[in-house]
Amino acid sequence: GENxxxxxxxxxxxxxxxxxxxxxxxxxxxxxxxxxxxxxxKRPQLIIDIRSNVGEKKDQRIAVTLNKTAKHFSLHITxxxxxxxxxxxxxxxxxDYKLSFGAGTTVTVRA
Amino acid sequence: DAGVxxxxxxxxxxxxxxxxxRCKPISGHNSLFWYRQTxxxxxxxxxxxxxxxxxxxxxxxxxxxxxxxxxxxxxxLKIQxxxxxxxxxxxxxxxxxGTGKYEQYxxxxxxxTVT
Numbered sequence: 050g051e052n053x054x055x056x057x058x059x060x061x062x063x064x065x066x067x068x069x070x071x072x073x074x075x076x077x078x079x080x081x082x083x084x085x086x087x088x089x090x091k092r093p094q095l096i097i098d099i100r101s102n103v104g105e106k107k108d109q110r111i112a113v114t115l116n117k118t119a120k121h122f123s124l125h126i127t128x129x130x131x132x133x134x135x136x137x138x139x140x141x142x143x144x145d146y147k148l149s150f151g152a153g154t155t156v157t158v159r160a
Numbered sequence: 161d162a163g164v165x166x167x168x169x170x171x172x173x174x175x176x177x178x179x180x181x182r183c184k185p186i187s188g189h190n191s192l193f194w195y196r197q198t199x200x201x202x203x204x205x206x207x208x209x210x211x212x213x214x215x216x217x218x219x220x221x222x223x224x225x226x227x228x229x230x231x232x233x234x235x236x237l238k239i240q241x242x243x244x245x246x247x248x249x250x251x252x253x254x255x256x257x258g259t260g261k262y263e264q265y266x267x268x269x270x271x272x273t274v275t
Binding site for chain 2 (some may be wrong): 050081083091092093094095098138145146147148149150151152153
């Protein structure tokens with residue numbers, strides 16, 4: 050099955066700085082890559098996703114890039130704010146249904 | 161819309177007891193997923209249904225786990241007998257696959273503690 054690795058496991062940034070989280074996947078057949086945000090004690094929520102026919106997607110302060118050749122994708126958060134503090138999960142899927150999640154990155158934004 | 165509804169929100173039970181977790185997906189969604197989240201193993205897909213039919217149950221850890229979806233608005237995940245290593249947060253999620261939409265909407269989760 051698909052194996053997704055996520056780095057770093059923890060990330061501390063100063064408010065206003067950028068945060069970057071990277072994920073690699075093992076199966077070249079994967080074609081859907083969502084990112085979920087989970088605040089402490091809450092449910093995971095989709096923040097952005099990308100399909101393999103697109104190299105980059107942006108939504109306000111967040112962006113995702115995909116390199117199919119290298120089988121890795123990244124989440125970029127610019128101008129970080131305290132409310133960005135959460136655990137972020139990347140995932141990969143070959144059929145849009147079955148998501149294989151990374152282990153998560155705990156992001157802390159320091160005021 | 162009330163979103164995905166799960167019950168109970170917290171469950172504490174003794175080893176060997178039967179546990180039933182319940183989920184009501186968002187109305188109109190045609191796919192339902194059960195996940196388990198632990199510190200050690202992260203977020204794992206246990207089983208998913210499409211149009212009430214189980215499509216992939218390869219993530220179900222053991223025969224002690226079973227899931228049903230008798231209709232489009234209700235699903236259960238049952239553990240019998242429960243063991244301490246089953247302690248985790250169990251999430252149900254639903255989605256509507258069609259017209260290019262893929263987002264899975266998660267419920268609030270059920271925190272299960274088996275003593």
